[in-house]
Amino acid sequence: SDHDLVFPSSPSEMDWSKHYPAFASSDGYADSSAQIDQASVFTRTKALPEFLDVGCGFGGLLFDLAPIFPDKLILGLEIRAQVAQYVEDKAHALRLAARSHRRGEHAAGNDTSQVGTGSAASSSAEGAGVSPTVGPDNTSDAQSSTSSHPNKRSRKDQAPGDADGDEEDAKDEKDEKEQNELLVARARTGNVAGGYENVSVLRANAMKFLPNFFRKGQLSKMFFLHPDPHFKKIKHKARIISSTLLAEYAYVLRPGGILYTITDVHDLHLWMVGHLDVHPSFEPIPDAELEDDPCVKAIWTATEEGKKVIRNRGDKWFKAYRRKPDPPLD
Numbered sequence: 001s002d003h004d005l006v007f008p009s010s011p012s013e014m015d016w017s018k019h020y021p022a023f024a025s026s027d028g029y030a031d032s033s034a035q036i037d038q039a040s041v042f043t044r045t046k047a048l049p050e051f052l053d054v055g056c057g058f059g060g061l062l063f064d065l066a067p068i069f070p071d072k073l074i075l076g077l078e079i080r081a082q083v084a085q086y087v088e089d090k091a092h093a094l095r096l097a098a099r100s101h102r103r104g105e106h107a108a109g110n111d112t113s114q115v116g117t118g119s120a121a122s123s124s125a126e127g128a129g130v131s132p133t134v135g136p137d138n139t140s141d142a143q144s145s146t147s148s149h150p151n152k153r154s155r156k157d158q159a160p161g162d163a164d165g166d167e168e169d170a171k172d173e174k175d176e177k178e179q180n181e182l183l184v185a186r187a188r189t190g191n192v193a194g195g196y197e198n199v200s201v202l203r204a205n206a207m208k209f210l211p212n213f214f215r216k217g218q219l220s221k222m223f224f225l226h227p228d229p230h231f232k233k234i235k236h237k238a239r240i241i242s243s244t245l246l247a248e249y250a251y252v253l254r255p256g257g258i259l260y261t262i263t264d265v266h267d268l269h270l271w272m273v274g275h276l277d278v279h280p281s282f283e284p285i286p287d288a289e290l291e292d293d294p295c296v297k298a299i300w301t302a303t304e305e306g307k308k309v310i311r312n313r314g315d316k317w318f319k320a321y322r323r324k325p326d327p328p329l330d
């Protein structure tokens, strides 16, 4: 249930400095008391989130793209509280690992490789002298240390014939743990552009209040990667791509921006392209035009759901769309 979700009354009320403290300008750019117009917000802002991973799950895409686009703010939207917390903790641990390197404090014993396993990733880093700054990075150890891998997934939407759930969960958790250890080790070497300061997550329902969080045209990329398929016909209205929702996505996505989709459920692929193909604000992008787009490789390989499909040798269907300019008003 999402009845406890909070949202700002407008994008200028949204304080992104909590999510990206390293990008906050010194005078604070999201001052809710100030009646500032859009232009002045932008001049007082080092950056606003520009890439949005809708239903980011465990955040694989976010952490893959963060070092490729160190100057872009990348945000995951996730409705499940535990999963959003997991992503927040992971970003926190990776930032600490990268910061500890920058401060020359990557001493032995500063072990942040425990992210997601239920141990106090952040407190061990702090114990080695790393003090986080503001925002989610400043949340209590208790909070950051409680998020074990929330591996129990909802089966309500599982397709008939899916591999055994518990076995799959165990494999997911093992993969995830190995991946986390690699990421933290790399962050500690200092070879990660941007030090994960540009990645964050927001617990929100993407089907509600998107224009409360994001300005018109704020986003340059939106990702819909392995969205919940809602197999049964009666549940199709819960799908995250629909004509109504596409109008909202077109509002927050700037002309020229790209909306990416991928799924291993062929019926859902047909559903998504069916809606996008007929929507006046979007045009399909031929795959050949995206050959040099680094996001595409990440889309195919970096998400947790995508990795599971690779492991089970399943098929995937990909399609990307460009946000068309709005027609002139006559």
Ligand code: SAM
Residues within 6 Å of the ligand: 054, 055, 056, 057, 058, 060, 077, 078, 079, 080, 083, 204, 205, 206, 207, 224, 225, 226, 227, 228, 240, 303, 304, 305, 306
């Ligand atoms: N994109 C990830 C990946 O490829 O690994 C996760 C895919 S998972 C099948 C779908 C995710 O979308 C889940 O984590 C679910 O909680 C989230 N989700 C579903 N509906 C949502 C909504 N309305 N708003 C935000 N997140 C949502």
